[in-house]
Amino acid sequence: MNESTAIQPAVNPNKALWEKGDFTCIAETMRESGIELVSKLGITPGMNVLDLGCGDGTTALPEARLGAKVQGVDIARNLVAAANKRIQEEGLTNITVREGDATNLEGIEDGSFDLVVSIFGAMFAPKPFDVASELVRVTRPGGRIVMGNWIPNDPTLVAQILKISSAYTPPPPEGFLSPMLWGVESNITERFVKAGIAAENITFEKDTYTFNAPFSPVEFVERFKNFYGPTMNAFEAAEKNEKAADLQRELEELFTRENRSKDPYKTSIPATFMRVTVRK
Numbered sequence: 001m002n003e004s005t006a007i008q009p010a011v012n013p014n015k016a017l018w019e020k021g022d023f024t025c026i027a028e029t030m031r032e033s034g035i036e037l038v039s040k041l042g043i044t045p046g047m048n049v050l051d052l053g054c055g056d057g058t059t060a061l062p063e064a065r066l067g068a069k070v071q072g073v074d075i076a077r078n079l080v081a082a083a084n085k086r087i088q089e090e091g092l093t094n095i096t097v098r099e100g101d102a103t104n105l106e107g108i109e110d111g112s113f114d115l116v117v118s119i120f121g122a123m124f125a126p127k128p129f130d131v132a133s134e135l136v137r138v139t140r141p142g143g144r145i146v147m148g149n150w151i152p153n154d155p156t157l158v159a160q161i162l163k164i165s166s167a168y169t170p171p172p173p174e175g176f177l178s179p180m181l182w183g184v185e186s187n188i189t190e191r192f193v194k195a196g197i198a199a200e201n202i203t204f205e206k207d208t209y210t211f212n213a214p215f216s217p218v219e220f221v222e223r224f225k226n227f228y229g230p231t232m233n234a235f236e237a238a239e240k241n242e243k244a245a246d247l248q249r250e251l252e253e254l255f256t257r258e259n260r261s262k263d264p265y266k267t268s269i270p271a272t273f274m275r276v277t278v279r280k
């Protein structure tokens with residue numbers, strides 16, 4: 001068997017997408033909102049918390065600072081390493097972060113956590129019904145799940161970045177379910193009800209995350225272009241079709257329009273998301 005006919009290990013496109021860039025370069029602009037969101041979750045010392053799709057720990061570290069025993073799980077090896085570096089630098093001993101997949105939390109026992117948090121994390125995993133079932137399985141009876149999910153067609157930043165990016169990217173394979181359906185109340189309810197939750201135990205609230213950056217909106221577009229997997233893929237596809245300049249212009253218009261900072265060397269962009277709370 002020569003090299004070209006040798007069987008290659010299967011690539012998990014979900015993992016590849018998030019390992020492709022360096023989400024830490026975006027996450028750095030989301031720290032303040034992460035801290036603020038965590039402060040609203042009723043975390044008390046000793047609480048067992050799972051942060052799923054934790055990235056480099058924007059919400060997981062604040063959970064640990066409040067005294068919770070935190071387990072972070074993320075599919076991207078580079079982001080797990082980045083989270084562990086931040087944990088070590090801060091000297092936190094009540095948090096561990098490891099690789100894992102939201103569609104199959106093997107190794108985590110049923111009912112392990114008082115609170116399961118997934119902020120713009122599990123929404124990006126395929127097989128949403130498996131994800132809902134795993135979220136419910138690892139939560140203890142009487143515990144809570146809190147998800148933060150972007151909302152399809154919302155006019156604010158992230159929904160629009162994903163919408164614009166997908167318009168330049170080749171269509172996904174047949175049967176692919178958009179992650180944005182995690183921002184639709186009827187889809188969310190269907191998924192958790194199938195996982196055994198009564199519909200009245202699922203609540204929805206619109207909330208805001210603000211991206212704060214010490215550089216201009218146009219420079220912020222460069223960060224997304226160079227480090228955010230979905231936007232990187234869109235630019236690669238757009239370049240092949242000689243459409244990269246159009247994509248660049250659409251994103252620059254969006255970031256400039258949404259920017260609320262009066263300082264030309266700073267960016268502050270609020271983005272609306274759906275906060276979902278599930279009581280088991």
Ligand SMILES: C[S@@+](CC[C@H](N)C(=O)[O-])C[C@H]1O[C@@H](n2cnc3c(N)ncnc32)[C@H](O)[C@@H]1O
Nearest residue numbers: 018053054055058074075076101102121124125
């Ligand atoms: C937009 S980032 C958000 C990261 C973090 N929660 C935050 O607020 O900064 C999406 C994260 O979800 C992770 N992710 C995507 N699919 C996943 C899956 N199937 N299982 C676990 N993590 C996943 C990515 O690796 C990435 O870290």
